Amino acid sequence: MSFELHPQLEADTLPLGDLLLSRVRLMNDARFPWLVLVPRRPDLREFIDLPAAERSILMEEIAAVSLAMREVTEAEKLNVAALGNRVPQLHVHVISRFATDLAWPAPVWGAGSAQAYTPDAQAHLAQALHAKLAFI
Amino acid sequence: MSFELHPQLEADTLPLGDLLLSRVRLMNDARFPWLVLVPRRPDLREFIDLPAAERSILMEEIAAVSLAMREVTEAEKLNVAALGNRVPQLHVHVISRFATDLAWPAPVWGAGSAQAYTPDAQAHLAQALHAKLAFI
Numbered sequence: 001m002s003f004e005l006h007p008q009l010e011a012d013t014l015p016l017g018d019l020l021l022s023r024v025r026l027m028n029d030a031r032f033p034w035l036v037l038v039p040r041r042p043d044l045r046e047f048i049d050l051p052a053a054e055r056s057i058l059m060e061e062i063a064a065v066s067l068a069m070r071e072v073t074e075a076e077k078l079n080v081a082a083l084g085n086r087v088p089q090l091h092v093h094v095i096s097r098f099a100t101d102l103a104w105p106a107p108v109w110g111a112g113s114a115q116a117y118t119p120d121a122q123a124h125l126a127q128a129l130h131a132k133l134a135f136i
Numbered sequence: 137m138s139f140e141l142h143p144q145l146e147a148d149t150l151p152l153g154d155l156l157l158s159r160v161r162l163m164n165d166a167r168f169p170w171l172v173l174v175p176r177r178p179d180l181r182e183f184i185d186l187p188a189a190e191r192s193i194l195m196e197e198i199a200a201v202s203l204a205m206r207e208v209t210e211a212e213k214l215n216v217a218a219l220g221n222r223v224p225q226l227h228v229h230v231i232s233r234f235a236t237d238l239a240w241p242a243p244v245w246g247a248g249s250a251q252a253y254t255p256d257a258q259a260h261l262a263q264a265l266h267a268k269l270a271f272i
Contacts, residue, residue, distance in 0.1 A: 046214050047195070048202045059195040066184045078182050081217035085233060085241035097221060105221035107245050
């Protein structure tokens with residue numbers, strides 16, 4: 001079995017790039033700067049489905065993405081989560097939060113409807129993140 | 137500066153034990169089996185405030201707690217998250233989720249009010265987790 005991005009993640013997100021282990025996608029919701037890391041391994045649901053060595057790599061990719069997001073978006077707080085209640089494929093949310101954002105201080109899940117990026121806004125954010133992250 | 141558990145976490149949770157890096161507390165909410173890991177270092181807000189070596193340890197403690205929770209509670213899904221929008225001290229939620237729980241498939245945060253454990257139920261869960269986790 002080879003890795004394939006879950007169709008719901010494919011539908012909800014825009015391409016950004018691949019790190020050593022994880023595919024990084026941009027949630028297509030201009031209300032919140034929000035990336036999703038998806039380890040490119042088949043049949044993962046939980047962190048504990050990865051071997052320990054790859055969990056460490058995933059943690060370092062979460063850290064790299066967190067640093068890039070904080071620098072690029074000037075986030076006041078980062079939210080990092082692996083939930084998977086609706087989409088079973090293991091994916092890790094890294095979300096820039098602000099005391100002024102429309103969900104604060106609640107989590108972003110379930111807060112109204114996504115607002116798609118304009119092509120310009122998407123390109124601008126993608127370019128800034130590409131300058132900070134070592135995509136392969 | 138030495139580590140002190142944030143007073144809000146102290147108020148919301150019950151003691152369980154310490155792993156090498158993290159204090160593990162039981163959220164005092166019998167509706168959801170829910171642990172919180174708090175790395176015992178001062179002044180942490182984000183994963184990226186920890187050095188990389190300690191991030192790896194934290195990931196392995198998240199994994200150990202996840203395995204223990206899945207075995208003890210027969211969780212159908214685990215939710216793992218570091219949010220910190222309300223309580224700034226870095227803490228990682230590890231929550232056992234079930235398709236029959238009252239928040240499913242939404243996240244647990246904001247779902248009504250916590251229901252405190254009875255002493256018997258708390259002791260039973262704590263004992264089962266102590267049998268699975270290498271508390272120091």
